[in-house]
Amino acid sequence: MRPRRLPWLIEDAVLLIPCPFCGDRPEIEFTHGGQAHLVRPAQPADLDDQAWAEFLYMRTNTKGIHAERWRHAHGCGQFFNALRDTTTDHFLAVYKTGTPRPAT
DSSP states (O other): OOOOOOTTOOGGGOOEEEETTTEEEEGGGOEEEEESSOOOOSOGGGSOHHHHHHHHHOOOOOSSEEEEEEEOTTTTOOEEEEEEETTTTEEEEEEETTSOOOOO
16 A cells, blocks of 8 residues: 655655755755845944944845855855755855855
8 A cells, every 4th residue: 555645745846955064965954044245343342232233134135146144054064155946046156154155
């Protein structure tokens, strides 16, 4: 007898994210870490409340290609950066943290 398919489980619709350490893995194994390539202020104590709040909370919300941090939380546990098109969820490139952003 063939096993019953669960209606909410659509195996063909899984988004695969290419981990630079493990290869392609399902999206459920990853956590989003926000915008990539942020530079922490050299002297955060010297910032006023407005400037510190902007650093902590204000991010670009680009429509199109965006550099993001990801963590393979349920795999190797490594952080990495990715270029993702926010209009299609297509990953254009993944690269290790600390390396420069690839040209698009």
